[in-house]
Amino acid sequence: MKRILVTGGAGFVGSHLCEYLLKQGNEVICLDNYFTGKKQKIVHLIGNPWFELVRHDVTMPYYIEVDEIYNLACPASPVHYQYNPIKTIKTSVMGAINMLGLAKRIKAKILQASTSEVYGDPEVHPQPESYWGNVNPIGVRSCYDEGKRCAESLFVNYHKQNKVRIKIVRIFNTYGPKMEPDDGRVVSNFIVQALQDKDITIFGDGTQTRSFQYVSDLVEGMVRMMNTEEEFTGPVNIGNPGEFTMLQLAREILDITGSKSKIVYLPLPEDDPVQRQPDIRLAREKLGGWEPSVPLREGLVQTIQYFDKLLAEGT
Numbered sequence: 001m002k003r004i005l006v007t008g009g010a011g012f013v014g015s016h017l018c019e020y021l022l023k024q025g026n027e028v029i030c031l032d033n034y035f036t037g038k039k040q041k042i043v044h045l046i047g048n049p050w051f052e053l054v055r056h057d058v059t060m061p062y063y064i065e066v067d068e069i070y071n072l073a074c075p076a077s078p079v080h081y082q083y084n085p086i087k088t089i090k091t092s093v094m095g096a097i098n099m100l101g102l103a104k105r106i107k108a109k110i111l112q113a114s115t116s117e118v119y120g121d122p123e124v125h126p127q128p129e130s131y132w133g134n135v136n137p138i139g140v141r142s143c144y145d146e147g148k149r150c151a152e153s154l155f156v157n158y159h160k161q162n163k164v165r166i167k168i169v170r171i172f173n174t175y176g177p178k179m180e181p182d183d184g185r186v187v188s189n190f191i192v193q194a195l196q197d198k199d200i201t202i203f204g205d206g207t208q209t210r211s212f213q214y215v216s217d218l219v220e221g222m223v224r225m226m227n228t229e230e231e232f233t234g235p236v237n238i239g240n241p242g243e244f245t246m247l248q249l250a251r252e253i254l255d256i257t258g259s260k261s262k263i264v265y266l267p268l269p270e271d272d273p274v275q276r277q278p279d280i281r282l283a284r285e286k287l288g289g290w291e292p293s294v295p296l297r298e299g300l301v302q303t304i305q306y307f308d309k310l311l312a313e314g315t
């Protein structure tokens with residue numbers, strides 16, 4: 001049994017990760033400031049003697065004794081990370097410094113939830129880990145992209161300089177149950193709109209692409225990465241290479257829900273990446289046979305069922 005700290009544990013991915021780690025027989029401490037996270041996502045774990053919930057902001061120092069740290073604290077939806085961009089940078093950068101300082105003091109292993117956004121609007125397609133990216137350092141997305149890039153730099157330098165045991169995963173667009181209806185990312189937006197027969201809001205002409213990964217595949221990949229041989233620090237891409245246009249995604253969701261919603265076209269946000277697809281050869285090689293196993297349609301069906309129930313309950 002290990003004692004594991006999950007920052008951002010009350011968020012979409014973090015709540016699934018806490019559940020998974022507890023099921024594996026670990027003790028889990030979930031730390032969150034509830035900016036985009038919610039207690040409701042982990043309320044069913046409260047009462048489990050191996051689970052602890054802490055209200056804390058990672059931009060402040062934190063002292064605890066654990067074996068492993070998963071550093072997920074950071075808003076992930078463009079709507080939320082652009083709401084207070086300075087806070088987003090502080091969360092990524094100061095959060096990384098504090099969690100690395102903690103890992104250094106207690107000699108814990110630490111995994112950083114980085115992102116495909118480090119590739120920006122990529123000119124190399126699909127994106128391998130060796131690609132340095134194409135990020136606008138002063139654009140509206142930079143608070144997130146550059147914050148995460150700086151966090152990666154902090155991780156590799158704490159590893160080199162202070163021998164901290166690090167792991168970096170670059171996560172590609174992930175969706176699934178426990179996303180918030182007002183999260184603002186495309187999958188939850190389209191599903192909620194379809195279930196309520198409201199207009200489906202495509203930004204731009206809908207030809208931009210993303211590759212969508214179901215959350216259970218991500219959690220499996222992250223935990224496998226944490227357990228890889230010591231020398232392997234990453235970064236490693238974790239995503240599903242199935243690539244779709246936003247128009248294809250909208251049609252798929254309309255088809256599954258049988259919704260009467262119309263598709264409407266709204267202006268494309270500034271610096272919105274044109275294409276994105278993970279090259280997952282490294283993950284396949286290093287993560288002990290890991291492979292994304294949930295195809296888009298199957299994952300969407302699960303997610304739609306979740307939102308259908310949530311909206312019916314009026315929560």
Ligand code: NAD
Nearest residue numbers: 008010011012013033035036037057058073074076171174
């Ligand atoms: P989310 O917004 O649902 O979860 C983020 C969590 O971090 C929330 O619970 C939030 O309250 C918490 N948080 C934010 N700022 C904090 C702070 N200063 N101190 C403590 N807690 C704080 O997003 P998610 O989709 O679950 O993303 C989790 C992590 O994975 C993030 O680091 C994100 O950048 C990364 N990631 C996610 C995706 C994806 O598609 N879901 C893709 C790439 C990277």
Ligand code: UDP
Nearest residue numbers: 060061062063064097098099100101102105
């Ligand atoms: N830190 C923390 N918890 C710990 C140890 C350190 O939050 O258990 C914070 C500490 O406040 C510091 C940061 O991590 O700001 C970086 O620590 P490090 O030891 O690298 O730097 P220093 O303390 O020398 O500035």
Ligand code: UDP
Nearest residue numbers: 078184185186187189201202203208246272
């Ligand atoms: N998008 C859209 N309609 C929405 C929300 C998003 O067409 O209601 C588009 C967005 O412009 C982007 C893609 O969907 O091209 C993915 O957006 P999301 O915010 O989910 O993630 P990210 O851009 O960070 O990959």
